[in-house]
Amino acid sequence: MTTATASRALADTACEAEAACCVPTHGQNALEPAEANALATRFKALADPNRLRILSIVSSSAEAETCVCDLTEPLDLGQPTVSHHLKILVDAGLLNREKRGVWAYYSLAPNALDSLAATLTQKA
Amino acid sequence: MTTATASRALADTACEAEAACCVPTHGQNALEPAEANALATRFKALADPNRLRILSIVSSSAEAETCVCDLTEPLDLGQPTVSHHLKILVDAGLLNREKRGVWAYYSLAPNALDSLAATLTQKA
DNA sequence: TCGAGACATCGATGTTCGTCGATGTATTTA
DNA sequence: TAAATACATCGACGAACATCGATGTCTCGA
Numbered sequence: 001m002t003t004a005t006a007s008r009a010l011a012d013t014a015c016e017a018e019a020a021c022c023v024p025t026h027g028q029n030a031l032e033p034a035e036a037n038a039l040a041t042r043f044k045a046l047a048d049p050n051r052l053r054i055l056s057i058v059s060s061s062a063e064a065e066t067c068v069c070d071l072t073e074p075l076d077l078g079q080p081t082v083s084h085h086l087k088i089l090v091d092a093g094l095l096n097r098e099k100r101g102v103w104a105y106y107s108l109a110p111n112a113l114d115s116l117a118a119t120l121t122q123k124a
Numbered sequence: 125m126t127t128a129t130a131s132r133a134l135a136d137t138a139c140e141a142e143a144a145c146c147v148p149t150h151g152q153n154a155l156e157p158a159e160a161n162a163l164a165t166r167f168k169a170l171a172d173p174n175r176l177r178i179l180s181i182v183s184s185s186a187e188a189e190t191c192v193c194d195l196t197e198p199l200d201l202g203q204p205t206v207s208h209h210l211k212i213l214v215d216a217g218l219l220n221r222e223k224r225g226v227w228a229y230y231s232l233a234p235n236a237l238d239s240l241a242a243t244l245t246q247k248a
Numbered sequence: 249t250c251g252a253g254a255c256a257t258c259g260a261t262g263t264t265c266g267t268c269g270a271t272g273t274a275t276t277t278a
Numbered sequence: 279t280a281a282a283t284a285c286a287t288c289g290a291c292g293a294a295c296a297t298c299g300a301t302g303t304c305t306c307g308a
Contacts, residue, residue, distance in 0.1 A: 037173045084257095
């Protein structure tokens with residue numbers, strides 16, 4: 001129960017051999033750098049207020065489908081900027097893009113947000 | 125069932141009064157800008173590979189407590205950088221900081237990741 | 249075939265972010 | 279009290295990001 005505290009005290013006294021001072025019992029079960037990068041990319045897609053609002057609008061729209069021109073006004077952003085944000089969300093796997101005629105319809109990628117949420121809860 | 129498609133076609137023909145072209149049926153149930161900012165701040169804390177690894181190491185450590193010197197080696201980062209990332213995680217409410225003696229112990233904030241995850245799932 | 253509309257892409261710009269070395273602060277030990 | 283340790287803060291620098299205007303691509307209707 002007090003394993004970490006005890007080993008911490010142990011490490012305190014054992015601080016003489018080299019620069020390492022604390023218990024190096026971690027690092028093997030930690031997130032792999034490559035995996036951490038992939039996860040960070042998906043969270044980075046969520047780390048912008050306008051992109052969160054895009055997801056909110058898309059998911060709350062009648063058919064869960066939205067075109068670019070539906071977003072420029074409520075977001076108060078230019079069309080190139082909206083397209084840029086949409087591309088980031090699509091690249092992150094959070095949105096799907098379907099072009100029908102002149103319009104491009106965006107919809108939530110099924111289970112994408114859920115799997116991201118599962119990554120958070122299982123870690124705790 | 126085809127409400128959005130129908131209203132889209134409607135908007136197509138109704139594109140004459142002003143610059144607005146698509147159905148402005150959104151925006152009222154969308155995420156508020158202030159709320160989106162707050163959420164983005166928390167996701168921004170997760171949008172870095174090294175911070176994700178910090179959370180992983182902290183949560184997987186024996187007592188779910190970790191001091192700074194436990195992190196510099198597995199992350200291969202300097203101590204100021206690790207302190208900087210920890211501050212961001214604490215400010216985002218994801219980590220708790222407790223100073224005992226010379227060491228600063230960091231632990232997962234209870235329910236912080238869970239509530240963030242809930243925000244994602246309820247939106248889908 | 250031509251023009252108009254919807255969207256994507258490009259290039260530029262101001263801002264934010266991650267990282268580091270240097271330094272400051274607080275606590276323990278001698 | 280003085281030295282050492284653990285950590286936080288500061289200032290700087292290069293990279294990444296958000297936004298915009300201009301332009302390119304594609305589709306539809308005249």
